[in-house]
Amino acid sequence: MKNRTVYMYVFDTMADWEWGYVTAELKTGRFFKKDIPPFTVKTFSLTKETIVTIGGVRIIPDNYVEEIVPEDCALLLLPGGETWLDPMHAPVIEIVKDFLLAGIPVAAICGATIALAAAGILDQYLHTSNDISYLKAVCPQYKGEQNYQSDSAVTDRNLITAGGVAPLELAYHVLKRLAVCSNETLDSWYKLNKLQDSQYFYKLMQSLQGGL
Structure with missing residues (x-):
């Protein structure tokens, strides 16, 4: 993969627990295959004003939403939050459409999946969210029930979706989609954190020593 930048959308009320696993592993590359360098993780938002997460963490965005283009991006990451159905996020939804069309992976979790459902994007992909009944209730325009999967996380082509209690599964699917870890390393990493x-710590270390 030529481009090594991951862009994460940040906004007031974004959920702190939903992006830690994936950004930490992409930024450090500590369990990547030997010939694959780590990624640069950058944030973007609707403005450059400081945003405040649901846990009270303050983040100054690196970029405006208008500055993000597919040519500069390896992955677009959309954390959940309490305001995703607000029309103010419309520019981000348009970016998602452009990125998917350009073949750039997009990973959405929790509230972000609801916004994608409301925009009709999930109608065309196998996907998951927090709950199918809730998704239908809050998104009357959602027509993708036949593609809904009752799994923690789902990958279909370049779209990765996950429920809000599945940040580890989101990270697993992202790392697998980007093909940066060996299968043994990724399996051991996931089981160590999950179980x-x-x-699985020793299996993880052995997989790295073996250069797999």
């Missing part, structure tokens, strides 16, 4: 069983 908290030390055997």
Whole structure:
């Protein structure tokens, strides 16, 4: 992959717990294959004003939304938050359409999936969200029920979706889609974090030593 920049959308009320796994692994590249460098993670927003997450963390965006183009991006990351159905996010939804059309992976979790459903984007992809009944209730225009998957996270082509309690699964799907880890490394990393069983720490270290 030529481009090494990951752009994450940041906005007031964004959910702190939904993006930590994926950004940490993409930025450090600590479990990547030996010949793959880490990514640069940059934030963007509707303005350059400081945003405040749901946990009270203050973030100064790196870029305006208008500055983000597919040619500069390896992955577009959309965390959840409490305001995704607000029309103010419309410019971001348009970017999602452009990026998907250009073949750039887009990863959306929790509230972001609801916004994609409201925009009709999920109608064309296998996907998941927090709950199908809730999704239909808050998005009357949603027509993608036949493509809904009752899984923690789903990848279909360049779109990755996850429920709000599945940040680890989101990260797993992103790392798999970008093909930056060996299968053994990724499996061990996921099971270590999911099961908290030390055997997977040793399997993870062994997979890296083997250069897999």
